[in-house]
Amino acid sequence: MLRYSIVFLLIALVAGAMGFGGIAGSASMIAQILFFVFLVLFILSLVLGRRSPVDAV
Numbered sequence: 245m246l247r248y249s250i251v252f253l254l255i256a257l258v259a260g261a262m263g264f265g266g267i268a269g270s271a272s273m274i275a276q277i278l279f280f281v282f283l284v285l286f287i288l289s290l291v292l293g294r295r296s297p298v299d300a301v
Contacts, residue, residue, distance in 0.1 A: 249278035
């Protein structure tokens with residue numbers, strides 16, 4: 245997911261440099277959404293992955 249975010253960011257930068265404002269805006273919005281989804285999932289995996297295993301006694 246982070247890879248797609250970086251790809252859309254690069255698309256936005258190239259489109260912005262070439263003067264395609266609409267495409268650049270859309271690509272940057274998609275990149276932001278994907279990055280924040282990745283960030284939330286990363287933090288959740290850190291928090292939930294830190295739980296200690298329960299001993300079955």
